[in-house]
Amino acid sequence: MELEIQNDTRVTINTYVPEYQRELWKQHAEDMGMNLSEFVRLMVQSGRRNFDIKGENHRNVLKVNFNDKTPGVSGIKIQVLNFFQKDGCLGWDHLVQKLTVGIEDELETALTQLQDENLIRYSGRLGGYTLLQN
Secondary structure: OOOOOOOOOOOOOOOOOOHHHHHHHHHHHHHOOOHHHOOOOOOOOHHHHHHOOOOOOOOOOOOOOOOOHHHHHHHHHHHHHHHHHHHHHOHHHHHHHHHHHHHHHHHHHHHHHHHOOOOOOOOOOOOOEEEEEO
């Protein structure tokens, strides 16, 4: 897909990520000598182009195989490497805890929204959430 470039006017794009991820990105951006906006733009463009980032200011950049047959694993591998880089030695339980923090928050939000939309309900008698029949 090729897009014709009309102009280079900059626009704002909002995204929401877990706080720990933003902090990791900020640290990587600082390590690369750039601000967070530049870092996110560069990472997105790099991923879209399927190449490794290289350059004099880009030291300690992880190389990612974008042709990985298990693409979700690449993201986890990067996060795990970042954890080791930041914290040193980590055990299994600590790694699982660090990876699942954001997922638990997202699950809670999703369950609350589904209940507010009357799509599911919590049943104490059944011991869990159930779909509401339309």
